[in-house]
Amino acid sequence: xxxxxxxxLDYLGIKDFEGLFSDISPKIRKKKLxxxxxxxxxxxVQEATSLSESNRFDDYSNFLGCGVYDRxxxxxxxxxxxxxxxxxxxxxxxxxxxxxxxxSLFEYQSIISDLLGMDASNSSMYDGPTALGEAARMAVRVNxxxxxxxxxxxxxxxxxxxxxxxxxxxxxxxxxSFDMKTGMLDLGDLESKxxxxxxxxxxxxxxxxxxxxxxxxxxxDHIKDSLLISYVDPISLxxxxxxxxxxxxxxxxxxxxxxxxxxxxxxxxxxxxxRKELARKSPGRLIGxxxxxxxxxxxxxxxxxxxxxxxxxxxxxxxxxxxxLMGVAALAYLATVGPSGLRRIALATMHHSVKLKQIVSDNxxxxxxxxxxxxxxxxxxxxxxxxxxxxxxxxxxKIFGGIKLDRIMENRYDKxxxxxxxxxxxxxxxxxxxxxxxxxxxx
Amino acid sequence: MSFRQARYDEPFIKDLQxxxxxxxxxxxxDDSIVPSSMLNRAPKIPEIAEFDVVRHFTRLSQMNYSVDTxxxxxxxxxxxxxxxxxxxxxxxxxxxEIHPLRPEWSVQGTLQVMFELQEYLKEISxxxxxxxxPLAGAQGELxxxxxxxxxxxxxxxxxxxREIVVPDSAHGTNPASAAMGGFNVVEIPSNDKGxxxxxxxxxxxxxxxxxxxxxxxxxxxxxxxxxxxxxxxVHSKGALLYYDGANLNAILGITSxxxxxxxxxxxxxxxxxxxxxxxxxxxxxxxxxNKKLADLLPGPIVRKGNNGYYLDRSxxxxxxxxxxxxxxxxxxxxxxxxxxxxxxxxxxxSYRAVLNANYLAKKISKDVRISHPGLKKHEIVASSEExxxxxxxxxxxxxxxxxxxxxxxxxxxVKEALMIEPTETVTKKDLDDFAELIHKAVSSTQEELSTHPxxxxxxxxxxxxxxxxxVLKR
Numbered sequence: 001x002x003x004x005x006x007x008x009l010d011y012l013g014i015k016d017f018e019g020l021f022s023d024i025s026p027k028i029r030k031k032k033l034x035x036x037x038x039x040x041x042x043x044x045v046q047e048a049t050s051l052s053e054s055n056r057f058d059d060y061s062n063f064l065g066c067g068v069y070d071r072x073x074x075x076x077x078x079x080x081x082x083x084x085x086x087x088x089x090x091x092x093x094x095x096x097x098x099x100x101x102x103x104s105l106f107e108y109q110s111i112i113s114d115l116l117g118m119d120a121s122n123s124s125m126y127d128g129p130t131a132l133g134e135a136a137r138m139a140v141r142v143n144x145x146x147x148x149x150x151x152x153x154x155x156x157x158x159x160x161x162x163x164x165x166x167x168x169x170x171x172x173x174x175x176x177s178f179d180m181k182t183g184m185l186d187l188g189d190l191e192s193k194x195x196x197x198x199x200x201x202x203x204x205x206x207x208x209x210x211x212x213x214x215x216x217x218x219x220x221d222h223i224k225d226s227l228l229i230s231y232v233d234p235i236s237l238x239x240x241x242x243x244x245x246x247x248x249x250x251x252x253x254x255x256x257x258x259x260x261x262x263x264x265x266x267x268x269x270x271x272x273x274x275r276k277e278l279a280r281k282s283p284g285r286l287i288g289x290x291x292x293x294x295x296x297x298x299x300x301x302x303x304x305x306x307x308x309x310x311x312x313x314x315x316x317x318x319x320x321x322x323x324x325l326m327g328v329a330a331l332a333y334l335a336t337v338g339p340s341g342l343r344r345i346a347l348a349t350m351h352h353s354v355k356l357k358q359i360v361s362d363n364x365x366x367x368x369x370x371x372x373x374x375x376x377x378x379x380x381x382x383x384x385x386x387x388x389x390x391x392x393x394x395x396x397x398k399i400f401g402g403i404k405l406d407r408i409m410e411n412r413y414d415k416x417x418x419x420x421x422x423x424x425x426x427x428x429x430x431x432x433x434x435x436x437x438x439x440x441x442x443x
Numbered sequence: 444m445s446f447r448q449a450r451y452d453e454p455f456i457k458d459l460q461x462x463x464x465x466x467x468x469x470x471x472x473d474d475s476i477v478p479s480s481m482l483n484r485a486p487k488i489p490e491i492a493e494f495d496v497v498r499h500f501t502r503l504s505q506m507n508y509s510v511d512t513x514x515x516x517x518x519x520x521x522x523x524x525x526x527x528x529x530x531x532x533x534x535x536x537x538x539x540e541i542h543p544l545r546p547e548w549s550v551q552g553t554l555q556v557m558f559e560l561q562e563y564l565k566e567i568s569x570x571x572x573x574x575x576x577p578l579a580g581a582q583g584e585l586x587x588x589x590x591x592x593x594x595x596x597x598x599x600x601x602x603x604x605r606e607i608v609v610p611d612s613a614h615g616t617n618p619a620s621a622a623m624g625g626f627n628v629v630e631i632p633s634n635d636k637g638x639x640x641x642x643x644x645x646x647x648x649x650x651x652x653x654x655x656x657x658x659x660x661x662x663x664x665x666x667x668x669x670x671x672x673x674x675x676x677v678h679s680k681g682a683l684l685y686y687d688g689a690n691l692n693a694i695l696g697i698t699s700x701x702x703x704x705x706x707x708x709x710x711x712x713x714x715x716x717x718x719x720x721x722x723x724x725x726x727x728x729x730x731x732x733n734k735k736l737a738d739l740l741p742g743p744i745v746r747k748g749n750n751g752y753y754l755d756r757s758x759x760x761x762x763x764x765x766x767x768x769x770x771x772x773x774x775x776x777x778x779x780x781x782x783x784x785x786x787x788x789x790x791x792x793s794y795r796a797v798l799n800a801n802y803l804a805k806k807i808s809k810d811v812r813i814s815h816p817g818l819k820k821h822e823i824v825a826s827s828e829e830x831x832x833x834x835x836x837x838x839x840x841x842x843x844x845x846x847x848x849x850x851x852x853x854x855x856x857v858k859e860a861l862m863i864e865p866t867e868t869v870t871k872k873d874l875d876d877f878a879e880l881i882h883k884a885v886s887s888t889q890e891e892l893s894t895h896p897x898x899x900x901x902x903x904x905x906x907x908x909x910x911x912x913x914v915l916k917r
C-alpha cells in the first residue's frame with residue numbers, strides 16, 4: 001500500500017481494497033490470477049533482449065516484399081514519433097490543448113492528398129487492406145449498387161478482408177483477369193463485366209504481379225459510371241503517376257513504406273483518399289481548419305456526425321482508434337526525403353529490379369522475365385522446384401525471399417504455378433544480388 | 444499550478460522555406476525505365492531540410508498535451524502512464540525490423556512473445572482461445588460480430604437471427620460494429636440504477652437475437668450485479684454474449700468475462716495494458732472466445748510444437764480481418780507490461796484505479812451530481828446540469844489550468860455529462876487538485892467560464908465554421 005491508500009479508503013469509509021469490490025458476487029470472483037509475479041525492469045529488459053536476439057539474422061540478404069518493405073528510415077522519423085507529447089496523447093478531443101497533433105494530422109491529410117493526386121484524405125486507417133475494405137463499403141454507400149469488381153490476382157489477405165468488411169452488405173465480388181503476356185489487367189475482360197450493377201472497380205498499381213500496370217490509365221474510360229478505387233504503392237509515386245491522374249474516385253494505400261518499421265506485421269498505416277464531394281460518405285476521422293475566438297488559425301476534428309460516437313449504428317464506419325502516430329511518421333518521412341529523395345528511392349527500387357532480372361537471366365533453370373510489363377519491386381520468378389527445397393537452398397545461402405505466388409494469392413494461370421517472389425528496395429545491394437544468383441544456380 | 448502551453452505561430456508545413464537535405468541515396472537514376480505513359484517527373488511533396496522538419500515537429504509537439512505532461516482523466520480511455528521500458532523493448536531492432544513473411548524458424552523470439560501474450564490473455568479473461576489479429580477496439584468488435592455471424596451461419600440460423608441488442612449506455616462503436624456486420628441494432632434502456640433493465644432485456648432478447656453486447660463495468664462505471672442472470676437470459680434464447688473490454692482495467696484479477704459467462708471478448712491493449720495511444724492510434728484488440736467459437740477466430744494462432752513456435756493457420760472459416768498477425772509493436776508492449784507487473788502488480792493496479800475513481804467521486808460530489816450514486820469501478824460520470832454550467836465550459840476551464848478534461852457529453856443518457864477515469868497512475872494530490880478545479884469551475888460565473896481557454900496553444904475554436912467551410916487540406 002502507498003502511504004495515502006489507507007487515508008483514501010478511510011475517507012470512503014471502506015476497510016480495505018477488497019471492500020471496493022463488494023458489488024461483485026463471490027460466485028464470479030477470480031480465485032487466483034495465475035501469472036508470474038512481477039519482475040524488476042532490468043530483468044524484463046534482459047529477457048526481452050535475449051528473445052529479440054534469437055530473431056537475429058542480420059547477415060541474411062533480404063528479398064522479402066509483397067506489400068511490406070525494408071526501406072531506409074531517416075532517424076529523424078523515429079525521433080519525431082518518439083516525442084512523448086505525440087506518443088502518449090489520446091485522440092485530440094480537446095482541440096485547444098492538442099493543436100500539435102491536429103496540425104500534424106491536417107498536414108498529413110494535405111501532403112497525402114497531394115502525393116496521391118486526390119482532393120482529400122482522412123487522418124488514417126488501420127492498414128492498406130482494411131482501408132480497401134472501407135473503400136468498397138464507401139462506394140456502395142455512394143451509388144447503392146451491388147457488385148464490386150476485383151482483380152483475380154488480388155492477395156488472399158486483401159480478398160478476405162474485403163469479404164469480411166462487406167459481409168454485412170448484400171453485395172457480390174466479381175473478378176476480372178490479367179493478360180498473361182504483359183502481366184497487366186485485361187481491359188477487354190474488365191469491360192465485359194461492367195453493367196449497371198457495378199458499384200466500383202478495384203485496380204492496383206503496381207499490381208499483385210509487381211507490374212507497373214499501364215492499363216490502369218485507361219480503366220476510367222471503360223467502366224461507365226462505376227467508381228474507380230485504386231490501391232497504390234506510395235513509394236512508387238516517386239516515379240509513377242498518382243491515382244488522381246487516372247480518374248480515381250477513391251484511392252487507398254498501405255503506408256508502411258513511409259518511414260514505418262516492419263514490426264512483423266504492424267502497426268502500419270491505412271491511407272484513404274477520395275474526391276472531395278464524397279467527404280460526407282467517407283469513414284474515419286477528419287481534421288478541418290478553422291479559427292479561434294481571436295481569429296488565429298487552428299484545427300479541429302470535423303464532420304464528426306458521420307462517426308460512431310455520434311451516429312452509432314448509422315455511422316459510416318465503426319472506426320474509432322486509428323493510426324494517428326503512423327500518419328505523423330509518414331508525414332515526417334515524406335517531409336524529410338522530399339520530392340527528389342522519393343523519386344530516387346522509387347527509381348533505385350526499379351533499377352534494382354532490372355538488375356536482379358539481368359543478373360540471374362543466364363540461369364537456364366529459372367525464368368525471370370515472366371511478363372513483358374515493367375516490374376516495380378516484386379518480381380515473380382519461375383523456379384521448377386519444390387517450395388521446401390527452394391527454401392532450404394535459400395536458407396543455406398543466407399537469403400530471405402522466394403514467397404510462393406500461390407501462398408499469397410489464388411492462382412488462375414498455369415504459367416505461374418511455380419512462381420516465387422523476390423523483391424527489391426533501394427537498399428538492395430550488388431552483393432545481395434550476387435548471393436541470390438549463386439544460390440539459384442544450385443536449383 | 445500556473446500553466447501556459449507553448450504557442451508558436453508555427454507555419455503550415457508547405458510554407459517552411461528550405462531545401463531538402465536528405466542524401467542517403469546520392470545516385471541519380473535515370474527514369475527511362477519507367478513506361479512513358481506512367482512517368483511522373485515530380486512527386487508533389489514539399490522541399491524541407493531535415494533540421495527544419497525536426498524543429499517543426501518539435502514545436503508542434505510542444506503544443507500537444509499528453510499523459511507524460513499530466514493528469515489525463517478521459518473517461519473510457521484509460522489514459523494511464525505508458526511505461527518507458529515498453530518503448531525500449533518495442534524499439535529493439537530484432538523485434539522492429541522483422542518482415543512479416545520471414546520464415547517461422549527465424550522469428551522464434553517474436554513468436555514466443557505472441558504465444559505468451561495469448562496465454563496471459565486467456566488466463567486474465569478465463570476464455571479458451573485468443574486471436575491477436577484485430578488492430579483496435581472497434582475492429583475487435585467487428586471481429587466478434589463476424590464470429591457471431593459465422594457461428595449462426597454455420598448453424599443455419601443467420602436468416603432469423605438478425606438482431607444485436609445493446610444498452611443505451613453502450614460505447615458508440617458497439618452499435619456501429621453490429622451494423623457493419625449486417626445486424627439490426629436493438630437498443631434497450633438502462634434502469635434507474637444505471638444497469639441493464641432485466642425486464643427490458645427479457646423483452647428484447649428473442650429467437651431473432653444473435654447477441655447482446657455489453658461492457659461490465661459499464662460506461663457509468665457501475666458493475667452490473669445481475670451479470671450472471673443476464674448471461675442466462677441471453678443464452679436461454681440461444682444468443683451469444685459479447686464483452687466490450689474497454690473497461691477491463693477495473694476488474695483485472697478480480698473477476699473475468701469468462702467467469703461472468705461471456706462468449707466473445709475483446710481487449711483494448713492500449714487501455715488496460717498501458718500501450719501508448721499515439722494521438723489517436725495505434726491500438727490493438729485481441730479477441731478471445733470460448734470453446735464453441737474457437738475455430739471461428741481469424742488469423743493464425745501461435746502454437747508451441749516440438750520444433751519451436753509456429754503459426755497455426757487451420758482456422759480458416761473467417762479468414763483474416765487484418766493482413767498479418769496484429770499490431771506486433773503494440774502486442775510486444777502489452778506483453779512487457781504484463782510481465783513487469785505480474786499477477787500481484789496487475790491486481791494492485793485495478794485496486795488503485797477503482798480506489799481513485801471512488802475517492803474522486805466523493806470529492807466532487809458536493810459540486811456536481813454523480814450519476815447513479817453508489818460504489819463505482821474504474822470511472823465515474825458526473826452531470827453539471829444542476830450547477831447550471833455546461834460540461835463544455837467546465838472542460839475548457841480544466842484544460843486552461845493545465846490538466847486534460849474528462850470525456851464530455853458521453854454517455855448520451857446523462858445530460859451535461861463529465862465522464863472521468865483517473866486510472867491508477869495518479870496521486871492523491873492530482874485527484875485533490877482536480878476536485879478543486881471542478882469546484883472553482885462550477886463556482887465561476889457563466890460569463891467568466893466562457894472566456895476559457897486562454898493559456899493553451901489556441902483559444903476556443905470554431906467547430907461550426909470548420910464543418911461549414913470544410914477545409915481538409917491546404
